[in-house]
Amino acid sequence: MTLTGEHMAQDKGIIVVVSGFSGTGKGTLMKRLMERYDNYTLSVSMTTREPREGEVDGRDYFFTTDEKFMRLISEGRFIEHAGYCGHYYGTPRDFVEEQLDAGRDVLLEIEVQGALQVKEKFPEALLLFVTAPSAEELSARLHGRGTEDEETIRRRLERAKDEAVCIDRYDYLLVNDDLERCTEEMHQTIRAAHRAPVRNKEFIGEIIRSLGKI
Numbered sequence: 615m616t617l618t619g620e621h622m623a624q625d626k627g628i629i630v631v632v633s634g635f636s637g638t639g640k641g642t643l644m645k646r647l648m649e650r651y652d653n654y655t656l657s658v659s660m661t662t663r664e665p666r667e668g669e670v671d672g673r674d675y676f677f678t679t680d681e682k683f684m685r686l687i688s689e690g691r692f693i694e695h696a697g698y699c700g701h702y703y704g705t706p707r708d709f710v711e712e713q714l715d716a717g718r719d720v721l722l723e724i725e726v727q728g729a730l731q732v733k734e735k736f737p738e739a740l741l742l743f744v745t746a747p748s749a750e751e752l753s754a755r756l757h758g759r760g761t762e763d764e765e766t767i768r769r770r771l772e773r774a775k776d777e778a779v780c781i782d783r784y785d786y787l788l789v790n791d792d793l794e795r796c797t798e799e800m801h802q803t804i805r806a807a808h809r810a811p812v813r814n815k816e817f818i819g820e821i822i823r824s825l826g827k828i
């Protein structure tokens with residue numbers, strides 16, 4: 615058998631975790647990536663926070679109560695879950711597993727505690743951390759979005775300081791300066807990550823087996 619790039623994991627789906635401080639532009643980037651390429655599926659998280667104006671249940675999040683969220687945790691229905699600025703957020707397990715089996719790259723736009731849980735359970739997951747070009751720009755984007763009051767913005771910027779110390783646990787850092795450039799860089803980073811040995815154990819096995827036949 616001749617081994618080619620086709621045998622590598624690019625035909626299998628991988629989990630791509632995307633984190634970054636609130637207001638960095640993660641949601642905007644995810645939207646752009648989905649518009650531009652068709653090999654990605656975005657996981658829809660569950661949260662106990664209130665919907666923002668324009669957010670749709672089942673599209674942006676599955677909005678739920680604390681009681682139901684706790685029940686789903688006890689039933690093991692999340693891949694990961696975390697508390698963030700007074701609310702719970704979690705990634706429903708079934709959908710992610712279904713999409714990976716179907717060969718799709720699944721994007722999880724989640725905060726750092728959840729990202730580290732994913733890495734522990736799925737060591738082959740790819741962890742990307744996105745930053746804004748500066749703290750001033752981050753604050754300006756968060757204010758400019760106009761979806762949170764001053765107190766909530768203050769808590770989110772405060773939380774960014776805790777998150778920053780975990781950045782070194784990620785695989786790659788991306789700067790969301792220009793949206794189009796960063797979208798393209800993210801896509802290229804994911805494509806390259808498909809070729810990493812950690813995601814190609816079967817391919818490596820084939821190489822070793824074929825050498826044994828010489």
Ligand code: ADP
Nearest residue numbers: 636637638639640641642755759790791792793
């Ligand atoms: P996050 O999901 O990380 O909290 P959003 O995607 O909601 O952030 O983006 C926060 C704000 O910044 C939005 O108003 C969005 O339009 C804006 N934004 C996103 N990316 C860029 C960019 N590259 N340049 C300028 N503004 C941006």
Ligand code: 5GP
Nearest residue numbers: 659660695696698703704705723724725728
């Ligand atoms: P927001 O309230 O702005 O939509 O999200 C707040 C934070 O929660 C963001 O950092 C976002 O990435 C994160 N988040 C969204 N969904 C999930 C999830 O399912 N799990 C975890 N751990 N974090 C999430």
